[in-house]
Amino acid sequence: MVNDSIIAGPELDNNSAMKVLKGKKGSLVKVGVFRRSEKELIHFEITRDVIPTFSVDIAFMPNETTGYIKVSKFSATTFTEFKKAVNNLLENGMKNLVLDLRGNTGGYLQEAIDLADEFMEKGNIIVYTKGRNQPKEVFYSTAKGKLEENKLIILIDENSASASEILAGAIQDNDRGLIVGRRSFGKGLVQRQLDFLDGSALRLTVARYYTPTGRCIQKPYDNETGFDGYYTESYHRYFNGEMTDQDSTHFNDSLKFVTPGGKVVYGGGGIMPDIFVPIEKDERLGFYNKLFQKGLMYRFAFKYTDDNRKSLQKYNSFSEFNEGFNIDPYILKKFLKYSVENDVETDKEGLAYAKGKIETLIKAYISRNLFDDKGFYPVILPSDSVFIKALQLFENPV
Structure with a gap:
């Protein structure tokens, strides 16, 4: 009301x-x-x-020397938010940074350029644009960045697009850090809006974005792929095995580019990671996937938080909650009953295999309901294979 x-x-x-x-x-x-x-x-x-709409979901120290920042989009305030987060992490002893751009579909170009600038010395190419009837425009790094000396790993996936790809491509092509995860979406068009007297408008593509080595970020769209093929290309990656097996991805020699440090990188649309981490594809996850696709862990966590709000008030901080609260057998039993009520029968074998994942996600969602994103990521990341790989790479560089 x-x-x-x-x-x-x-x-x-x-x-x-x-x-x-x-x-x-x-x-x-x-x-x-x-x-x-x-x-x-x-x-x-x-x-x-x-x-206000914030774009830095969380910044925290998962260990004594490593900082983690999740940027969900590039808004007008992203760089300001990022600088504030970085200052706090540096004060807490950060030497390494994991910058998570997974699921970040882009936004303001200048914010991505400003972030890239923080990691580079003056005079490096960050990105350039080029069109059939548009002059080439190059964006360079400027003054000394605050994070030039810190080790950097950027996480990307098939939903990282546009400004995210510009930032990841700049870091990769300048040999400034590692890119970990899966190939990004491949969206890199420069558009100009033409307004008409009747209030309608036309957005005209006038150029494309290119990484410093000359890779076109935009994935192909032509008569062969068609409109539907362009928008379903990410699904084809999954069914073709690209998201589960690195050897399923093949490139022509014409798509090979070399960074100043001698590293081979590939074009063809999107940013290919330096270190590939597949999505989980295991038949034993069938039960878990049904629960996840129907949003049952999320919905149950919301209901549980609402039903038990008074008892949960004893946790005055996230650290107290994280140490003192776990999904015990009673809560799990209630969840399984809830899932049956929502047309997902319990698969005993699937439950035995994915029990830890189910419990972790329910706890993470409850924690988010209580403490926002500051309560979600510290719970979920320790079981995140891409994040785990990033931490391993800081300890044992390739």
């Missing part, structure tokens, strides 16, 4: 709810919230304000 208006129910959509919630900055809105753990609505009076 917002003021005197009911905004829940099958006939009300999110847009209708948002119209009631939004208002002039500084004005008050009364909100009634229903929780399963409470018998009556809980009432709040909220002062309306501009809500």
Whole structure:
């Protein structure tokens, strides 16, 4: 309920709810919230304000010398957020940095360039653009960066795109750090918007982005692949085995490029990692995958948090929660009952194989409900194969 208006129910959509919630900055809105753990609505009076959108989800030290920063997108404030996070990590003794760009679909180009600049000495090419009727424009690193001396590993996957690929390509082509994970999406077009008098607009592609060695970031799109082929290309990677087996990826000699340090890198669309880490593909994960695809761990964690909010209040901080809370047999039994109620029967063999993964993800989601992303990543990362590989590479460089 917002003021005197009911905004829940099958006939009300999110847009209708948002119209009631939004208002002039500084004005008050009364909100009634229903929780399963409470018998009556809980009432709040909220002062309306501009809500900032953050792009650095978390920055923390997984060990004494390594920092981890998760950048989910490149917004107008990303570089400012990044600098603040880096300063805190350096004060805590950071020597190595894991920069996680997995799932980052891009955003502001300048923010990605500014981040790359922090890792490089002056005068290195970060990215350049080139088009049929557009002059070549080159972006260089400028003054001394704060992180020039720190070891760097960037994590990417098939959903890392655009500005993420520009940053990863700049680091890779300048031999500044390692790229770990799987080939990125391959989105690197420069577009110009043409506005028309009727209010409509046309976005015209005028150039493409290239990494310092000359690799085109944009994956091919032509008459052979077609519209559907372009947008389903990532699915074809999975079924062709590229995401599970590095040997499934083949390149023509024309797609080979060499960095100043002598490392061979490959074009053809997207950024190929220096160190490939496959996705898990195991028939024994069938039960886990069903649960995950239906969002049952997420939904159960939300319900559990709501039903047990009072008892969970004893954890005053994430560290207390992480040390004191575990998914015990009673909670797991409740989850399995919940999954059956949602049409996923328990597979005993699949449960035995994936029990640890299921319990970890439920705990991570509960932790996120209590402590936001600061409670999610420290729980989930210790079992993340790509992150584990990054830590190993700091200890034993290739």
